[in-house]
Amino acid sequence: MFEHLSLLSFASGGWGSALLAGALVTIALALSCLPIGLPLGLGVALAARSRRRWPRAMSTVFSTVFRGLPELLTLLIIYYGCQIGAQKLLAAMGYETEVAINTFLAAMIAFSLVFAAFSSQIWLGAFKTVPKGQFEAAAALGLSRRTTFTKVVLPQLVRIALPGLSNNWLSLLKDTSLVSTISLVDLMRQTNLAVSVTKEPMLFYAVACFGYLFFSAISGRLFQFLEQYFSRHQRSARP
């Protein structure tokens, strides 16, 4: 039992600090998908509601493709596709070199696209709950389209969309474990390394599972707090 605990220690010979570093990469990767994925998802949802045909068709194709493909396949296509594309581009300009795309960047792009596709559906569902009267009232007050969207519609959307987005975030967090296959050293990859050295698969994979569980639990708390914050106007007054 103590041998097992010493394997997880932060001292030399323990894998504690390595696992922690991997966990930080996992979190960093998942978080860095949000600044691209969230606005892109919202944009796709707006395109799906557009009156013109082209934006509608584009958004349908985008969300069908990235929701239908396995995440692993998306990741590999983006990773190898960027690599081969960059190589071809450089070859066309006269350079003959081996190009290695940063794995973190490739994973970030792939998961942002997947997250955007899934969250666009959440945004679309949320749009349906905003009554038409809100738009009409904003128009009657002479608010510009931009102000209508940012000050009237978006705050209501966020409240409705949060539970769905929280689900998407949790699956994003779990999907990031796939980057271990393109040898980005995240929590899963560190675990694989630890297993190959120590030959203790049960212990380390269980630790990895609990690591992900821990992150899920924390994000659950965080989203609970956010939901409360965004529906604070609906709380009844305390006596």
Added chain:
Amino acid sequence: MSFDELQNLFLSPDLLERYGPRFIDGLLVTAKLVAISFTLGALLGLLIALGRLSSNRFISRFTGVYVYFFRGSPLLAQLFMLYYGLGSFKGFWQDVGLWWFFRDAWFCTLLAFTLNTAAYQAEILRGSILAVAQGQREACKALSLSRWTTFGKIILPQSLLVAIGPLGNELILMIKASAIASLVTIYDLMGVTKLAFSRSFDFQIYLWAAVLYLLIVEVVRRSLKAIEGRLGRHLQ
């Protein structure tokens, strides 16, 4: 650009001849994997859902922890834990005569997928069972139907109608997740794709795999929609 060159760019006949049959095999493996684990997962998931609704504190707590664990951690980690982790107790499995099961990547993958989807399906079924109006249960009591008849003939059919949409989503998620099986030496569609790519370094293989996956998911999604419409036709 001649027609041949154009064809080579999108689907070279050479590749099709060499890897076409393998792709069919991979497709069948994926289908088998998803079908078996989804069916077993549905049975296990129903038991777990009933366990979560049970008034026995111990059972409901235990099934709650099960669901929390399998929904909160990645399928990849669970698969590795079952395949490499349980596989490391070779002596023990040989003693109990189950070594043939845990030695085989195929069975381990089936087990991991079944346990994982059972947790998700349990939550879907639990929600749908709770969605059946309380009056239905009271009416059954008033008719003095047995508990078994109440559940089998009254509650379950109504809750399945609610559950079929989310269950269909779960089936699609399973089809997508089955690509993970390729990481433990299973030659499913993804495994075949990776093999073909590592031999030919032709990027179009990945794109063809993507087309196949999209096709499967779209066909499944449409047929589920049709089934849902048919089952709910008395509500329209």
